[in-house]
Amino acid sequence: MSVLTPDRVFASSPITDKDEAIREAGRQLVGAGAVTDSYVDAMFDREKTLSTYMGNFLAIPHGTNEAKDEVLDSALVFIRTAAPIDWDGNEVRFVVGIAGKDGGHLEILSKIALIFSEEEEVEKLLAAPDAEALYALLGSVNEE
Structure with missing residues (x-):
């Protein structure tokens, strides 16, 4: 099963602040059937204790360890903001909502980290014309 599907890649989101970004990433994870509404609250709790900013224009909001029972399935949401x-x-510029069932988030996180550790890859993600192109660049997150 793919953790990232084309319908969960957004190329030009009008999001303007951090809270809105966390809320939208959470809403998409709920919509994907990956998490409960309570998990979204846990994403805000996590952010209060530890920023999920990762460098290279990337933030990866995710829930707390206490919220792991609110994860129903592994899924990823990829949002590139318009500004x-x-x-x-x-x-x-990139908000990646993540939910990992049974500890699967660590593997997913490491794949995202690999992509974003290369400045060249980040430039490609910034330049991608649409969601389809972004999805093509992110394909490695689905590889076993």
């Missing part, structure tokens, strides 16, 4: 948003003083 940079302020994430605790850092510029973010």
Whole structure:
């Protein structure tokens, strides 16, 4: 099963702030059947204790360990914002909502980290013309 599907890749989201970004990522994960509404609250709880800004214009909001029972399935949501948003003083263009069933989030996180560790890959993601092109660039997250 693919953790990322084309319908969960957004190329030009009008999101303008961090709270809105977390809410939208959570809403998409709920819509995908991956998490309960309570998990979205846990995403905000996580952010209060530890920023999920990762560098290279990337933030990966996710729930707390206590919320792992609210994860129903593994899924990923990829949102590129139309304009940079302020994430605790850092510029973010990519918001990746993540839910991993039975610890699967660590494997998913490492695949995302690999993509974003290469500045060249980040440039390609910034330049991609649409969601289809973004999805093609992110295909490795679905590989076993």
